[in-house]
Amino acid sequence: MTLFRFNKRSDKWWAFKMMRLAIPRLKEIKGCTFFKVLGSGAGEGFSILPDFGTYGILQVWDNESVANAFFKSAEIFKEYLHHSQEHWITYAKNISGRGTWSGVAPFELNDTIDPKNKAMLVITRATVRFRSLLKFWSLVPMSQKSYLGNTGLFYTKGVGEIPIVEMATYSLWQSEADLIKFARDPKGHGKSSKRAQHKDWFKESLFSRFQPYRMEGTWAGLDFKKIQLHFNL
Numbered sequence: 001m002t003l004f005r006f007n008k009r010s011d012k013w014w015a016f017k018m019m020r021l022a023i024p025r026l027k028e029i030k031g032c033t034f035f036k037v038l039g040s041g042a043g044e045g046f047s048i049l050p051d052f053g054t055y056g057i058l059q060v061w062d063n064e065s066v067a068n069a070f071f072k073s074a075e076i077f078k079e080y081l082h083h084s085q086e087h088w089i090t091y092a093k094n095i096s097g098r099g100t101w102s103g104v105a106p107f108e109l110n111d112t113i114d115p116k117n118k119a120m121l122v123i124t125r126a127t128v129r130f131r132s133l134l135k136f137w138s139l140v141p142m143s144q145k146s147y148l149g150n151t152g153l154f155y156t157k158g159v160g161e162i163p164i165v166e167m168a169t170y171s172l173w174q175s176e177a178d179l180i181k182f183a184r185d186p187k188g189h190g191k192s193s194k195r196a197q198h199k200d201w202f203k204e205s206l207f208s209r210f211q212p213y214r215m216e217g218t219w220a221g222l223d224f225k226k227i228q229l230h231f232n233l
Contacts, residue, residue: 001123001170003056003157003219005086012052014083019055025076026057031066034106035059038159038168046140046158046169056159056170058123060106064091071216088219090172090212092121097208101125107208114213118175121210125160125168132201133164152178155222172212179209 006012019037026035038056041047057080061067071077071089081087093110128136156171173179215224 001056001058001090001092001121002080002217003054003088003170004080004084005219006053006055006083007085011083011085015055015080016052018080022057022076026059029059029070029074029076031062032070033060033062034101034104036101036161038161039163041158041160041163044156044158048137048164050163054157056157067091086219087217088222088224089216090121091214092210092212095120095209095211097206099206099208100204101206103204105206107210110211113211117211117213119212120173120176120179121212122171122173122179122208123168123210124205124207125166126205127203128165128167129201129203130165136201137164150178150182152181155219176209 004015006015016039019039022037026032026037029035036058038058040051040054040056042049042051059067059070061070093113094107095113096109097105097107099105152174154172154174156169158167158169160167173182217224
């Protein structure tokens with residue numbers, strides 16, 4: 001996953017246009033088996049209002065060498081670097097997952113997980129049924145409260161392909177225990193998540209856990225060197 005931050009108005013406009021224009025170019029990248037170009041919501045991302053300064057590209061690779069080649073020499077990535085003021089690349093291995101994204105299960109389980117690395121990266125996404133939009137968004141504030149002030153959470157951002165309807169979250173946790181505590185919060189996320197699943201509000205959904213093992217770039221408020229030392233990355 002790569003996140004980009006755009007500060008200039010002209011660069012924000014460029015990034016917005018690339019939500020559509022980047023797709024045919026990314027389809028031509030060899031060794032990339034799945035990708036999504038993602039916008040984000042205001043604040044931590046859990047908002048119907050957009051954040052025109054933050055965008056992401058999620059990519060699944062055949063192997064790390066083809067990913068390295070993309071980040072080193074792909075013209076489209078160079079263009080993103082030229083227009084963005086910050087970028088954050090996270091390499092991660094899939095630990096577990098359920099559900100689909102655009103009709104496919106994009107993440108293959110990895111059998112080379114490092115037991116010393118306790119960090120946990122989570123991607124959740126859903127296509128909300130039109131009839132359930134108001135009910136779903138009415139529970140978002142309750143779920144968001146579980147994120148705020150959570151000491152086990154390093155970073156989170158709400159992202160997606162289509163505002164309001166195609167929603168996803170990207171979050172980095174200190175450990176699986178911190179994630180489980182958050183997910184089972186009876187007064188916040190746990191309650192709203194169970195209600196959404198029980199009521200069949202989603203046309204499609206996915207939940208996947210990953211072990212992040214390598215980070216590059218810069219991002220406001222995050223020191224990658226400290227994070228990597230903390231997690232033995």
